[in-house]
Amino acid sequence: MKLDNCSAVITGASAGIGREFARQLALHAQRMVLVARRGDRLEELRLELQARNPALRIEIEVADLSVLEQVMELGRDVSKDKPVDFLINNAGLGDYGAVSTADPKRLNEMIQVNVLAVTALTRALLPQMIAQNRGAILNVSSSAGFLPIPGFAVYAATKAYVTSFSEALRAEVRGSGISVCALCPGPVHTEFMAVAAQGQSRSENAPEFVHVPVEKVVRAGLNGIELDKALVIPGTFMKIGMALARLSPTVLMRLGWRFSQRRG
Ligand SMILES: NC(=O)c1ccc[n+]([C@@H]2O[C@H](COP(=O)([O-])OP(=O)(O)OC[C@H]3O[C@@H](n4cnc5c(N)ncnc54)[C@H](OP(=O)(O)O)[C@@H]3O)[C@@H](O)[C@H]2O)c1
Incomplete structure (x- = not known):
């Protein structure tokens, strides 16, 4: 889908990848709805973007996407006056550590935001896109989704x-003028690592050379929508690495973990 004059909703626009989506889309979109819990951050972003493109209509929706009622309300609010034709399901969080010691509330929050909010918002906005015969859904997934990670x-x-959801949805809406793309970045420098470590110092495992700049990740995602790609993995190293990982038999992966446990 061509993104010029789109009416976009961006979840998780207060930081990192979502904020960069807003910055790059600001020159193309006609309307943008910025969603996150930190309203002050969204207001700052609104001022910045409005200065860059005075014609852009910017709306702010402060919502906690771990609360299903707020997600449902958001779905209703954003499409009340004007239909949405571009949904970027970007908000998400991680949590480092073993399942046995994890905070159950935190695990619940992660599943609510990463899975349930993505599903509910898609369900809320998709019928209007189908009716318009035009739309795009960009789901920010992760290369972490290709393999189980202890x-x-x-x-x-x-x-x-x-x-998986994005791939199946893409097949379901084929022929209805809607693009669905899963963006699967590897490590990107944002607030993600600090949130996942919850203030505890944790040395980052990923070496610097596998990191991809946030600007490049976002450009790849927007190109993915414009070129109607099913899956986008930004960065050459990650592309090759993930292709190999996806082809590796499970037994090899299990041996790798056993080996790394013995060394650790
Ligand atoms: N950074 C990486 O290495 C990396 C790699 C692969 C994939 N990703 C994915 O990229 C996406 C964006 O992450 P990021 O790296 O940009 O992380 P980030 O800098 O921590 O930003 C996360 C965004 O999600 C929002 N968010 C979190 N919980 C929320 C909630 N309950 N309700 C509403 N908004 C919420 C945050 O806003 P508020 O806190 O203001 O609510 C923030 O805007 C995530 O889906 C992440 O899984 C990241």
């Missing part, structure tokens, strides 16, 4: 859901 088990499983 120590990041629930997060990786939520992202496996997002990738």
Whole structure:
């Protein structure tokens, strides 16, 4: 779908990848709805974007996407006056550590935001897109969704859901003028790591060379929509790495974990 003059909803626009989506879309969109819990951050972003494009209509929706009622209300509010034709399901969080010691509330929050909010918002906005014969849904998944990850088990499983959901949805809406794309970045420098570590110091496992700049991740995602791609993995190293990971037999993956446990 061509993004010029689109009417977009961006969840998780107060930081990181979502904020960059807003910045890059600001010159193309006609209307943008910015969603997150931190309204002050969204207001700051609104001022910045409005200065860059005075014609852009910017709306702010403060919502906690871990609360289903708020997600449902958001779905109703954003499409009341003007239909939405571009949904970026970007808000998400991780949580490092073993399942046995994780905070159950935190696991619940992660599943609510990463899985249930994505599903509910898609369900709320899709019928209008189908009726208009025009629309796009960009689901920000993760390369973590390609493989189970001990120590990041629930997060990786939520992202496996997002990738699978996106692929099936794409097939369901084929022929109705709607693009569905799963964006699967590897590590990106944002607030994500600090949130996932919850203030505890945790040395980042991923070496610097696998990180992809946030600007490049977002550009790849928007290109993915414009070119109607099913799946986008930004960065050459991650692309090759994930292709190999997806082809590897499960038995090899299990051996790898056993080996790394012995060394650790
Ligand atoms: N950074 C990475 O390495 C990486 C890699 C692959 C995929 N991803 C995915 O990229 C997406 C964006 O992450 P990021 O790296 O930009 O992280 P980030 O800098 O921590 O931003 C996360 C965004 O999600 C919002 N959010 C979190 N919980 C929310 C809630 N309950 N209700 C509403 N909004 C909520 C936050 O807003 P508020 O706190 O203001 O509510 C914030 O705007 C996530 O889906 C993440 O899984 C990230």
